[in-house]
Amino acid sequence: MPAGEPYFAWVDASETAFGPEHMRWDESVFSFTCEQSEGDPASLTAVVRRPRNVSGNPIGLLGPGRKIWCWFAIDCGTALFKFRGRLVGVPTSIFEELVTLEFIARPFDVVAQKQALAETLKVLPFYDELVIDPEQRDDPEVVLEGYSKIWHYDRETHVLTVSDEIVGEDGLVEFDGASEGGKVLYDGLDLTLTSGPLARVDLSAEFNWTQQAYGTVDLTKYLTSNWPKFVQAHTTASGVITSFTLDAGSWPKAGAGLGDGWSVGDSSAWDLFGNETVTTSDSADLTVKWWDGATTNVKSSYSKTEMRMQPPGSLMYQGIVTDNTSKTTYAKDELGTYPASFSSSYTIVKSVLPCHHLAVTLQAAYTAERPCTELVSISLTADVQHILTAPEDGEALRLDGIKSVNLSEAIDGTPPIGDPRRRSYIATERGNQSIEHLISLARTHLLKRSRVVEISFAPKLERMPEITLRKNAFLIEPRIGEATGKIIGYTLALDGSDGRINCEVRIGCAIGRAGSQIAAGGEPTYCTEDYTGADYQQFTGRIVLFDSSVGYAPPNADPDDDGVNFMVPMRAEDVIDQPLVVENPAADQYDAAFHGSYTGGFQGFTVWLDEVFFGADYATKMLAARSQDASNALKLVETKATFKLKSMTREFATPYDIQVTDVKIPTGYNLEAV
Amino acid sequence: MGFETVVRPVVFPNIRPAPARALRIEDAPDKGIAVITGGSNSLVDLPYSEQHSWSQSRMVEVVRKFDKARIYYTRPDGTLDKNEYWEFEVLRSIQFLENGQTAWGQQYAPMQNLENVEVINRGLTRRNGQ
Numbered sequence A: 001m002p003a004g005e006p007y008f009a010w011v012d013a014s015e016t017a018f019g020p021e022h023m024r025w026d027e028s029v030f031s032f033t034c035e036q037s038e039g040d041p042a043s044l045t046a047v048v049r050r051p052r053n054v055s056g057n058p059i060g061l062l063g064p065g066r067k068i069w070c071w072f073a074i075d076c077g078t079a080l081f082k083f084r085g086r087l088v089g090v091p092t093s094i095f096e097e098l099v100t101l102e103f104i105a106r107p108f109d110v111v112a113q114k115q116a117l118a119e120t121l122k123v124l125p126f127y128d129e130l131v132i133d134p135e136q137r138d139d140p141e142v143v144l145e146g147y148s149k150i151w152h153y154d155r156e157t158h159v160l161t162v163s164d165e166i167v168g169e170d171g172l173v174e175f176d177g178a179s180e181g182g183k184v185l186y187d188g189l190d191l192t193l194t195s196g197p198l199a200r201v202d203l204s205a206e207f208n209w210t211q212q213a214y215g216t217v218d219l220t221k222y223l224t225s226n227w228p229k230f231v232q233a234h235t236t237a238s239g240v241i242t243s244f245t246l247d248a249g250s251w252p253k254a255g256a257g258l259g260d261g262w263s264v265g266d267s268s269a270w271d272l273f274g275n276e277t278v279t280t281s282d283s284a285d286l287t288v289k290w291w292d293g294a295t296t297n298v299k300s301s302y303s304k305t306e307m308r309m310q311p312p313g314s315l316m317y318q319g320i321v322t323d324n325t326s327k328t329t330y331a332k333d334e335l336g337t338y339p340a341s342f343s344s345s346y347t348i349v350k351s352v353l354p355c356h357h358l359a360v361t362l363q364a365a366y367t368a369e370r371p372c373t374e375l376v377s378i379s380l381t382a383d384v385q386h387i388l389t390a391p392e393d394g395e396a397l398r399l400d401g402i403k404s405v406n407l408s409e410a411i412d413g414t415p416p417i418g419d420p421r422r423r424s425y426i427a428t429e430r431g432n433q434s435i436e437h438l439i440s441l442a443r444t445h446l447l448k449r450s451r452v453v454e455i456s457f458a459p460k461l462e463r464m465p466e467i468t469l470r471k472n473a474f475l476i477e478p479r480i481g482e483a484t485g486k487i488i489g490y491t492l493a494l495d496g497s498d499g500r501i502n503c504e505v506r507i508g509c510a511i512g513r514a515g516s517q518i519a520a521g522g523e524p525t526y527c528t529e530d531y532t533g534a535d536y537q538q539f540t541g542r543i544v545l546f547d548s549s550v551g552y553a554p555p556n557a558d559p560d561d562d563g564v565n566f567m568v569p570m571r572a573e574d575v576i577d578q579p580l581v582v583e584n585p586a587a588d589q590y591d592a593a594f595h596g597s598y599t600g601g602f603q604g605f606t607v608w609l610d611e612v613f614f615g616a617d618y619a620t621k622m623l624a625a626r627s628q629d630a631s632n633a634l635k636l637v638e639t640k641a642t643f644k645l646k647s648m649t650r651e652f653a654t655p656y657d658i659q660v661t662d663v664k665i666p667t668g669y670n671l672e673a674v
Numbered sequence B: 001m002g003f004e005t006v007v008r009p010v011v012f013p014n015i016r017p018a019p020a021r022a023l024r025i026e027d028a029p030d031k032g033i034a035v036i037t038g039g040s041n042s043l044v045d046l047p048y049s050e051q052h053s054w055s056q057s058r059m060v061e062v063v064r065k066f067d068k069a070r071i072y073y074t075r076p077d078g079t080l081d082k083n084e085y086w087e088f089e090v091l092r093s094i095q096f097l098e099n100g101q102t103a104w105g106q107q108y109a110p111m112q113n114l115e116n117v118e119v120i121n122r123g124l125t126r127r128n129g130q
Helices: A110-121 A140-146 A220-226 A429-450 A461-466 A586-594 A618-636
Strands: A006-011 A029-037 A043-049 A069-075 A080-087 A098-104 A149-153 A160-164 A172-175 A190-193 A198-218 A240-243 A257-259 A262-271 A277-289 A295-307 A315-333 A336-353 A356-383 A395-406 A453-457 A472-477 A481-495 A500-509 A544-547 A550-552 A576-583 A640-645 A652-658 B005-007 B033-037 B044-057 B060-074 B080-098 B101-104 B117-127
Touching: A006 A029, A029 A069, A043 A069, A043 A080, A080 A461, A110 A140, A110 A160, A140 A149, A140 A429, A172 A461, A198 A429, A220 A240, A220 A356, A220 A576, A240 A586, A257 A640, A315 A586, A315 A618, A315 B044, A336 A618, A356 A429, A395 A429, A429 A544, A429 A550, A453 A472, A453 A481, A461 A481, A461 A500, A472 A500, A586 A618, B080 B117
Parallel strands: A172 A472, A198 A395, A356 A652, A395 B005
Antiparallel strands: A006 A069, A029 A043, A029 A481, A043 A098, A069 A080, A080 A098, A149 A160, A190 A453, A198 A356, A240 A356, A257 A262, A257 B033, A262 A356, A277 A295, A295 B044, A315 A336, A336 B044, A453 A500, A472 A481, A481 A500, A544 A550, A576 A640, A640 B033, B060 B080, B060 B117, B080 B101
């Protein structure tokens, strides 16, 4: 079989392996073009003589039952260049002697293959589902976002794979310019510059979660120790608060609100002394019957009311005599007038304004739902050769709008942030993987745009079977020097008019400066690294490699929040936002009620009331007025304690500027040496 | 900065999760304040009182019952001289008037005859003033 001989065989879809039986001529191929560009399936355009049956009548190419698959091969001398494809579209010029058939090496199950392949590519850090809308996660095209790879369709097997755009996976095809097969034709060599390289990618991303926690904080000691002391009480017990108005009944009950996300979990209040009074009374009754029949009756009684336990610091009011009367009655008989009876009554009323001494407890319960955001910014610079006279004129790409799902909502049963109580996501191990994903996104753009130099050349036919889009090519040619690039396209064509076979290979060459980054251990902030290992503590100046091309400094957690750490037991001091302020504590109330009173003889009156101090029953009125006056005075100086607990619904945002190294990019072509 | 060109590529613009919300970062200082207040108080009155009294009644005699008796003289030798005697009244009971009501007072046992005493009349009555 001579080199350059093409074969064309109509086959069934099941004939996926090429065999000698396919080296036949089902059609007379007049000319053909087989080509493939990066990301696309290979295609074959064949111009064949119009098919006819044994009677010489034209055969309908689109007739039912006709085969639509073909094996096409061309003998390159050393091996066959093979193509398997499916007829697509309507053949053109079907009424002419020569008809054009279009075949494509695209598998029927391309969607299923892509989906299956995409599943295998969902690997951190190149793919991070956290920054992908759940509705879009099944889109296979999305998977490649973090890869510098592109879909590759095998022109024979139709197996779908991905291939890196800088370094091919299947090896290197060398055109050394010296060996016979390593030479390329003089004609057909071309070098073009696509757009300039991307110099920098500025990327910003938001990672959101709802910081969730619940628990209790004991505020008892904080409240009682910071409650103003009442010196007049002298012996206020530890853990006891005092007030002339605040009583046990008004202490916050379980369930009462205490602020944003706070309520009373448990509480108690007990008045140590109370207002209970006890009354003691006694009486005596004595009757004397005299010898002559006369009688004398003597009666005496008293009643005394006292507080069972008078609270220390209580305000004492002087006694008011409400009754002080005596009466003598006389009787008259045949012997004359004589005193028949005598009675006296005395009542004095003292008053006490009792001071409440409350032994209290207060457990504050919190339910935190705090939206947190970490704003991550990365500026990644490519170490590439410049094609402009001023390197600063390079192109920068801005990637923004990258947002995460809610990291505290479970995916497959586990929230991405791990513990929703966390203050920082990005500093966690999983957070670092998200950083690496962002780096992979930026790095992908830089790598793809670094392939600035495109070279096309015409190899000899014998080398064409080696050419696939999963390989790199190395070229030495006196006019361009040396170049290494990813094969991004090829064409193999036969022009039937002159019988010449044209071969073309196109490569894309990165213009990086090569090299690799070096990891740095950094300085541990807690103890020597060998004591706890590298994953236990935070470091400064640490560089972790994404791969040999780029590294980054893992950020230390530095949340710009209110300092509340739900991961450890919290004390009152940890959650107090505004400290306790007590308006009108007991001492002030005492002064207001005592010194503010009218002291012109009747303690307890703030005003002089003529209708009280004069007139009938003045003492009783005085007593009632004094009571009313005390109540009124206390209403003006009610004890009011306020404090603020740190909000459990507040939102926080923390910026993180991730330090990264330059991206080292391979040198496929040295423009600076041209 | 040179003539840097910033480009915004159309890179899967719709694959990102929707923004959660517009951020409200600042906390409102006057919100979420915990307030403990309320309650009341009033004076507790502590009265002390005492009462003293006495009363007396005085009775007036209306009628009295009595017996009349004689005590004879006893000579130094122990014999009686019945010509020499003293007569006196021995009270048996008094009816008093007290507050317009009459009531008999104590009843005394009648006097008994003795050697030198002779009850000469029993059950005599006499109204007051007669």
